[in-house]
Amino acid sequence: xxxxxxxxxxxxxxxxxxxxxxxxxxxxxxxxxxxxxxxxxxxxxxxxxxxxxxxxxxxxxxxxxxxxxxxxxxxxxxxxxxxxxxxxxxxxxxxxxxxxxxxxxxxxxxxxxxxxxxxxxxxxxxxxxxxxxxxxxxxxxxxxxxxxxxxxxxxxxxxxxxxxxxxxxxxxxxxxxxxxxxxxxxxxxxxxxxxxxxxxxxxxxxxxxxxxxxxxxxxxxxxxxxxxxxxxxxxxxxxxxxxxxxxxxxxxxxxxxxxxxxxxxxxxxxxxxxxxxxxxxxxxxxxxxxxxxxxxxxxxxxxxxxxxxxxxxxxxxxxxxxxxxxxxxxxxxxxxxxxxxxxxxxxxxxxxxxxxxxxxxxxxxxxxxxxx
Amino acid sequence: xxxxxxxxxxxxxxxxxxxxxxxxxxxxxxxxxxxxxxxxxxxxxxxxxxxxxxxxxxxxxxxxxxxxxxxxxxxxxxxxxxxxxxxxxxxxxxxxxxxxxxxxxxxxxxxxxxxxxxxxxxxxxxxxxxxxxxxxxxxxxxxxxxxxxxxxxxxxxxxxxxxxxxxxxxxxxxxxxxxxxxxxxxxxxxxxxxxxxxxxxxxxxxxxxxxxxxxxxxxxxxxxxxxxxxxxxxxxxxxxxxxxxxxxxxxxxxxxxxxxxxxxxxxxxxxxxxxxxxxxxxxxxxxxxxxxxxxxxxxxxxxxxxxxxxxxxxxxxxxxxxxxxxxxxxxxxxxxxxxxxxxxxxxxxxxxxxxxxxxxxxxxxxxxxxxx
Numbered sequence: 068x069x070x071x072x073x074x075x076x077x078x079x080x081x082x083x084x085x086x087x088x089x090x091x092x093x094x095x096x097x098x099x100x101x102x103x104x105x106x107x108x109x110x111x112x113x114x115x116x117x118x119x120x121x122x123x124x125x126x127x128x129x130x131x132x133x134x135x136x137x138x139x140x141x142x143x144x145x146x147x148x149x150x151x152x153x154x155x156x157x158x159x160x161x162x163x164x165x166x167x168x169x170x171x172x173x174x175x176x177x178x179x180x181x182x183x184x185x186x187x188x189x190x191x192x193x194x195x196x197x198x199x200x201x202x203x204x205x206x207x208x209x210x211x212x213x214x215x216x217x218x219x220x221x222x223x224x225x226x227x228x229x230x231x232x233x234x235x236x237x238x239x240x241x242x243x244x245x246x247x248x249x250x251x252x253x254x255x256x257x258x259x260x261x262x263x264x265x266x267x268x269x270x271x272x273x274x275x276x277x278x279x280x281x282x283x284x285x286x287x288x289x290x291x292x293x294x295x296x297x298x299x300x301x302x303x304x305x306x307x308x309x310x311x312x313x314x315x316x317x318x319x320x321x322x323x324x325x326x327x328x329x330x331x332x333x334x335x336x337x338x339x340x341x342x343x344x345x346x347x348x349x350x351x352x353x354x355x356x357x358x359x360x361x362x363x364x365x366x367x368x369x370x371x372x373x374x375x376x377x378x379x380x381x382x383x384x385x386x387x388x389x390x391x392x393x394x395x396x397x398x399x400x401x402x403x404x405x406x407x408x409x410x411x412x413x414x415x416x417x418x419x420x421x422x423x424x425x426x427x428x429x430x431x432x433x434x435x436x437x438x439x
Numbered sequence: 440x441x442x443x444x445x446x447x448x449x450x451x452x453x454x455x456x457x458x459x460x461x462x463x464x465x466x467x468x469x470x471x472x473x474x475x476x477x478x479x480x481x482x483x484x485x486x487x488x489x490x491x492x493x494x495x496x497x498x499x500x501x502x503x504x505x506x507x508x509x510x511x512x513x514x515x516x517x518x519x520x521x522x523x524x525x526x527x528x529x530x531x532x533x534x535x536x537x538x539x540x541x542x543x544x545x546x547x548x549x550x551x552x553x554x555x556x557x558x559x560x561x562x563x564x565x566x567x568x569x570x571x572x573x574x575x576x577x578x579x580x581x582x583x584x585x586x587x588x589x590x591x592x593x594x595x596x597x598x599x600x601x602x603x604x605x606x607x608x609x610x611x612x613x614x615x616x617x618x619x620x621x622x623x624x625x626x627x628x629x630x631x632x633x634x635x636x637x638x639x640x641x642x643x644x645x646x647x648x649x650x651x652x653x654x655x656x657x658x659x660x661x662x663x664x665x666x667x668x669x670x671x672x673x674x675x676x677x678x679x680x681x682x683x684x685x686x687x688x689x690x691x692x693x694x695x696x697x698x699x700x701x702x703x704x705x706x707x708x709x710x711x712x713x714x715x716x717x718x719x720x721x722x723x724x725x726x727x728x729x730x731x732x733x734x735x736x737x738x739x740x741x742x743x744x745x746x747x748x749x750x751x752x753x754x755x756x757x758x759x760x761x762x763x764x765x766x767x768x769x770x771x772x773x774x775x776x777x778x779x780x781x782x783x784x785x786x787x788x789x790x791x792x793x794x795x796x797x798x799x800x801x802x803x804x805x806x807x808x809x810x811x
Contacts, residue, residue: 071487071702074468074695076480081473085688089473096446097692098470101453101461101642103770108448115443135644136508139687140669147666167668174666264688270473272507272644272690294519294546294666296539297512313775315511316458316636318644320469321693323446330443398475403685 079392080419082428083400084214084373084412085242086264086271087419089324093269096327097320104317112326113307113317119329123244123267123337124259124277126251132307133325134274134298135318138241138262141274143171144298145237145260148286149206152176157204157234159190163215163404164239168208175294180204186216186405187363187375192224199232205285206235206258211249212242216406217364217375219247226254235282241265244275245332246344246372246416257282263321266344266372268417269328272321276300328417344371347420351413354429358436363410372420375402375410379436384408387435395431451764452791454800455772456586456745456784457614458636458643459791461696465641468699469692476689484698485679485689491701495616495639495709496631496649498623504679505697506646506670507690510613510634513646515543516670517609517632520658521578524548529576529606531562535587535776536611540580547666552576558588558777559735559747564596571604577657578607578630583621584614588778589736589747591619598626607654613637616647617704618716618744618788629654635693638716638744640789641700644693648672700789716743719792723785726801730808735782744792747774747782751808756780759807767803 081088102109120131134141146168150156156177158168161184173179182198184190195207207229211220222238229236237258240249246266251259258278264271278286278300286300293299297315306314332340348371355362355376363375378384384401388411391397402410415424453460474481492503506513518540522528528549530540533556545551554570556562567579579601583592594610601608609630612621618638623631630650636643650658650672658672665671669687678686704712720743727734727748735747750756756773760783763769774782787797 068705069490071491071698071705074471074484074699076471076474076478076484076695078472079474079478081475083475086473086475086691089692094470094472094692098466099446099448100450100466101458101636102448102451103453103455103458103772104643105772106448106451106764106770112446112448118441119443136512136669137687137690140508143667143669171668174664174668176666262688264473270690270692271476271688272693292546294548295515296543296546297508297515298669315509316634316643318509318642318693319458320461320466320642320696321644321690323448324692326443327446333440333443392478398478400475400477 077396080397080424080427082413082415082419082424083398084414085262085416087268087414087416089270090268090328090331090418092331093324093327097270097324099323101319104319109319110311112322116322116326116329117307119326119333120275120277123329123332124249124251124275125253126277128251128277128279130283130300130304131277132303133322134276135315136274137271138274140298141260141262141276142168142239143295144276144300145258146171147175147293147295147298148300149235149258149282150175150177151289153178154206155180155202155204157182157198157207159209159220161189161210161216161218161220162186162213164210164213168239187218189218189220189368192228195225196228199228199234203232204234206237208237210239212370212372214242214373215403217370217373217412219368219370223254226256230255235285242370242372245340247341251277263325263328266416267328267332269324270321272318273325344415344420347415347422347425348374350422350425351415354425358433372414372416374413376413377410378408382436390435391431395427397428397431449768452769452796452799454785454787454791454796455770456786457634457788459640459786459788461642462640462700462703462790464703465696465699469642469696471695473691476691481691482683484694488694488698488701489679491698491705492647492649495701495704496621496623497625498649500623500649500651502655502672502676503649504675505694506648507687508646509643510646512670513632513634513648514540514611515667516648516672517630518543519547519665519667519670520672521607521630521654522547522549523661525550526578527552527574527576529554529570529579531581533561533582533588533590533592534558534585536582536585540611559590561590561592561740564600567597568600571600571606575604576606578609580609582611584742584744586614586745587775589742589745589784591740591742595626598628602627607657614742614744617712619713623649635697635700638788639700639704641696642693644690645697716787716792719787719794719797720746722794722797723787726797730805744786744788746785748785749782750780754808762807763803767799769800769803
């Protein structure tokens with residue numbers, strides 16, 4: 068017989084692009100004994116989770132719920148419920164997750180048009196306007212906070228333009244929700260999703276999603292239901308809404324966890340939370356500048372939640388990351404695709420965004436860089 | 440400000456159709472601090488989880504992994520990767536989950552043929568043979584253990600017939616895996632899936648899935664990738680296999696939990712585990728018979744994991760269940776659709792399958808039935 072030991076993983080400090088370190092209160096809530104998914108006590112937990120999601124999304128949208136799968140499934144739900152074969156979809160691609168939006172949209176039969184920028188830049192509202200003037204689109208999709216590059220896409224003006232041309236505005240808020248302002252109602256974002264394991268300090272496994280009435284109407288007027296049964300928002304709406312029609316068995320424990328992660332955000336307050344993320348990011352940036360390490364994204368569009376320092380010439384990317392992990396228990400990530408070997412990706416999200424983590428990371432990096 | 444209190448749900452004894460009570464060791468493993476999804480320590484956890492899944496599925500199938508969503512997504516993955524528009528699919532419908540297979544298969548463009556039986560019965564191999572003789576099918580799908588009725592579908596002979604007619608045999612093992620024999624290799628089941636929250640005593644959120652080389656070949660020869668990106672097994676295979684190509688962020692904590700739930704099954708041994716489920720179910724059945732309560736499913740095809748006693752005449756279904764929950768913290772479920780108001784559904788799965796639970800449930804039911 069094989070000897071499968073007790074789980075004995077190290078206590079890592081997660082400063083990569085996600086998952087971030089889960090808050091201890093979140094882990095404790097998750098370990099609460101299960102209740103049934105139709106237990107009145109669990110229905111109350113569902114209601115509160117939806118209320119708290121509306122709080123972090125800054126929205127009154129009724130259809131606001133966590134998709135029972137990871138962030139990528141949130142992305143897919145945001146597309147598959149609205150796209151019908153032959154629909155025009157315009158996608159802003161400023162990094163890997165924009166590419167993924169294109170791949171998914173095409174699978175559902177959309178005519179995908181890409182508006183691409185080099186990794187590290189963002190899209191100008193005028194470019195969107197020019198594209199829509201040339202040919203309208205049913206959906207315009209963008210990534211608010213590009214986890215692959217560290218760029219922060221301004222979206223308010225783009226949302227206005229998309230609506231002027233009669234489209235739906237879809238926003239990926241995976242690395243922004245809970246770490247920097249995401250104002251769904253004020254910006255009139257029609258469809259948005261995120262992930263639990265980034266700035267909400269929860270384990271991966273849930274994808275918060277919100278859609279407004281304009282998007283809901285488009286969804287309800289489809290000619291055929293989406294091919295994707297698990298992510299069909301009409302069915303999910305009946306389960307999470309007043310009807311409570313059984314769809315799938317909700318992932319009880321991760322919803323316990325999400326409620327706790329959201330409650331932490333509620334207690335801290337959004338403004339204070341955003342300030343904390345900003346302040347710790349600025350400490351990190353100052354530290355890199357003092358070390359003579361350049362940051363890939365200009366400060367005006369640099370995310371506070373994900374920083375991409377350029378790897379100094381002659382430094383072995385993999386070796387540095389391995390030593391950080393093995394010797395300091397600190398995880399950061401490398402770049403990939405266009406940025407492979409050129410940048411590191413450092414996340415300061417949720418519970419990971421703490422002064423002691425910044426100080427430790429900078430000091431550990433100095434020790435490693437000075438010893439090679 | 441709303442006062443969102445500490446999570447304060449009751450300690451329920453879950454004897455419904457799932458989730459079953461999570462084993463305390465599973466909850467403790469789940470609360471382990473997160474590690475990154477590409478951390479070498481996590482890759483080892485993934486490998487061990489796959490090995491242990493092969494153990495409970497009794498298979499050598501390389502492509503054996505947990506889908507990062509609940510059991511329903513396992514069902515969808517089992518269909519969407521193999522169905523192309525226009526494919527013939529024959530589905531045995533002996534309850535609600537057979538119906539769901541039909542709904543999902545049709546969404547992916549299959550020509551669905553149903554072979555239906557009244558809820559509580561099972562399908563005879565000769566009926567499958569007659570159907571396939573009349574018209575072959577690319578896939579024949581069945582439910583091994585129907586959670587909506589308590590019927591246990593024999594499948595070994597059916598698998599042989601399906602292969603004689605050149606089809607793939609797909610089996611839903613949601614309420615069987617870990618509670619009664621599921622012999623994927625010996626029975627030559629081509630595609631199978633289950634759910635973590637039934638006989639494996641884990642929280643809901645993962646769907647174990649296994650496919651053999653015959654099914655893999657069909658999948659790899661598709662004309663077009665499946666529309667479902669999140670459940671695309673070609674991509675998942677690259678992530679869970681040796682290549683480790685990033686797909687989605689694995690739900691670290693629920694995989695910690697699943698590994699522990701599987702480890703418990705490994706320690707107990709499959710034969711001992713099946714015997715325990717059988718013995719406790721027989722105790723329950725004897726108790727009902729002593730109370731003069733009839734069981735809906737004949738003993739020859741009755742599941743040890745899910746029992747459906749017929750509600751005695753004049754007894755208020757909802758009131759009994761409410762009193763069990765409120766006064767004894769015991770959850771059982773009612774019937775639905777064809778069986779609504781006619782049966783209760785009582786699960787004795789995984790950690791819930793314990794003598795003390797049977798004794799408590801029977802005694803509590805007696806107290807309630809005698810007091811009305």
